[in-house]
Amino acid sequence: MLIQWFPGHMAKAKRLVQDHLKLVDVVIELVDARIPGSSRNPMIAEIVQGKPRIVALNKADLADPRLTRQWVAAFKQEGVSAVAVDSLGGKGLQDLIAVTKAAAGEKMSALAAKGRKARAVRAMIIGIPNVGKSSLINRLAGTGNVKTGDRPGVTKGKQWIRVGSDFELLDTPGILWPKFEDPETGIKLALTGAISDEVVDVEELAHRLLRQLRESCPERLAERYKLDDLPESNADLLINIGKKRGFL
Numbered sequence: 001m002l003i004q005w006f007p008g009h010m011a012k013a014k015r016l017v018q019d020h021l022k023l024v025d026v027v028i029e030l031v032d033a034r035i036p037g038s039s040r041n042p043m044i045a046e047i048v049q050g051k052p053r054i055v056a057l058n059k060a061d062l063a064d065p066r067l068t069r070q071w072v073a074a075f076k077q078e079g080v081s082a083v084a085v086d087s088l089g090g091k092g093l094q095d096l097i098a099v100t101k102a103a104a105g106e107k108m109s110a111l112a113a114k115g116r117k118a119r120a121v122r123a124m125i126i127g128i129p130n131v132g133k134s135s136l137i138n139r140l141a142g143t144g145n146v147k148t149g150d151r152p153g154v155t156k157g158k159q160w161i162r163v164g165s166d167f168e169l170l171d172t173p174g175i176l177w178p179k180f181e182d183p184e185t186g187i188k189l190a191l192t193g194a195i196s197d198e199v200v201d202v203e204e205l206a207h208r209l210l211r212q213l214r215e216s217c218p219e220r221l222a223e224r225y226k227l228d229d230l231p232e233s234n235a236d237l238l239i240n241i242g243k244k245r246g247f248l
Contacts, residue, residue, distance in 0.1 A: 003171040017047055017126060017172050025104040027053045028096070030127035030136065031111060033063035033084060036071045038188040039128050041175055047126070052103040053080060054123075056096055060084040087136035097140070097167060120168045129174030130193045137161045137169050203238075210234045 016046050021027075027048045032039040036057055043155055044053075055075050060068050068084050075082035085092035104121045112118065125133045140163045161169045174194070180186040190200045191209055211234055213221045225241045242248040 002113050014043070014047065014175050017175065018049075019168065020053060021047075021123065024051070024122045024124040025107045026100050026121065026123045027051045028123050028125050028169075029055050029098060030125055030131050030133050031055060032128075032131050033057035033060040033068050033071070034190050034195070039131060039192070039194065041128060043175070043197055044126065047175075049216060052107075054096070054100055055080050055082040056092075057082065058085045058087050058136060060092065060141050061086040061089055069085055085136065087132045087139050090139055091142055093136075097163070100178045101167070105117075107153055112222065114125055120162070121167045122168045122170065122173060123169045127174060128173055128194045131174065133174065134234045137163075140167075140169065180225075205240055207234045210237055214231070217229070 011027050027044075028047075029040070029044055040055075041047075056067055056072060057063070072082045072084055081103060083092055083096045083099055085096055088091070100123050108118075108121065124138060125143075126132055138161075141161045161171065163169060176203070180189075185206070186195065187208060190205055210221075212215050214230060214237070218230055222228075225244050226242065227237075227240060231237050231240065239248060
């Protein structure tokens with residue numbers, strides 16, 4: 001299965017991000033903790049133009065904790081600050097704020113040395129579609145001001161949200177890149193909701209996921225859908241799951 005998805009609004013979103021970089025002190029790159037490597041946009045380094053960058057592994061509650069810790073350590077070994085967060089449950093958010101403020105420390109000190117009036121630290125949230133950017137900001141701000149949804153492309157333009165008296169966040173639309181060099185990247189992004197269902201074969205995608213889950217965690221798969229056993233055929237397995245969920 002070959003998946004590519006780069007609608008026209010994403011090129012516009014990339015330009016929007018580039019145009020507003022001068023307004024922020026730090027960039028928070030939000031990735032999906034379930035697929036940290038595949039959910040990193042390879043264009044980010046070019047886009048952020050040397051701004052201090054934090055990697056936040058969102059949806060950590062849905063990922064393997066052991067693997068998440070390994071990813072955080074790997075990012076830090078590369079010299080990139082990283083924090084695991086759960087935007088819905090709130091876990092790790094205070095750590096993210098602290099790390100972001102620390103990354104902006106040099107800039108804020110330089111402004112103070114010039115006699116500039118103290119202001120809030122400004123950070124931009126950037127990442128792929130449906131990775132939880134707006135949900136993260138809403139949780140931090142304690143409001144529902146940012147539109148959220150379980151589908152890619154809900155946020156269409158920039159949105160500033162104030163968090164307390166000394167922290168401001170700029171939400172931006174999700175951005176993919178024009179071509180996935182590894183076909184598996186597109187599949188992983190589709191499975192985690194970063195790519196619209198309208199451009200993928202949902203049934204084939206389900207078969208791919210079932211095959212992977214059967215190999216990696218068959219017991220948990222059976223437990224999740226209350227199955228006595230797993231049939232040899234993924235087609236039969238999908239039918240059984242559909243029956244258990246009341247869809248067939």
